[in-house]
Amino acid sequence: MSFLVEQLERTLQEVERLEKENARLAADKESLAAKVAELESGVPHDNLVDAGRFFLKNLGGGGLDEVPYCGVCKSPMKPHYCSDDPIEFRCAGEACNFALPYRDLVNAFQKYGVKGPAADGS
Numbered sequence: 001m002s003f004l005v006e007q008l009e010r011t012l013q014e015v016e017r018l019e020k021e022n023a024r025l026a027a028d029k030e031s032l033a034a035k036v037a038e039l040e041s042g043v044p045h046d047n048l049v050d051a052g053r054f055f056l057k058n059l060g061g062g063g064l065d066e067v068p069y070c071g072v073c074k075s076p077m078k079p080h081y082c083s084d085d086p087i088e089f090r091c092a093g094e095a096c097n098f099a100l101p102y103r104d105l106v107n108a109f110q111k112y113g114v115k116g117p118a119a120d121g122s
């Protein structure tokens, strides 16, 4: 009977060890996924400024880039037009459907003192 108790204790220790290793691997996986997203976007995330639902790139010296970056995957976003008017920016990321109304971008530019997108035309 004591053999079974010892066996059970060893098994429980092994389970505990595996649970810890699993938690460590899950944390590693998460940080690696973030790193991959950062490298794929070609932009160090440290330079991105949180503008609410999206990001703006810090150009240094207090300037911000006019290109919005996706609030989900941090890829650069591209303008989409209706006639000649930009209506929204969409994420350029393959598997990402994030879209940003043009109005939101203009509001953020005003808030952060960015001159405005070239697409403005005025």
Ligand SMILES: [Zn+2]
Pocket (backbone or CB within 6 Å): 070, 071, 072, 073, 074, 075, 091, 092, 093, 096, 097, 098
């Ligand atoms: Zn995205």
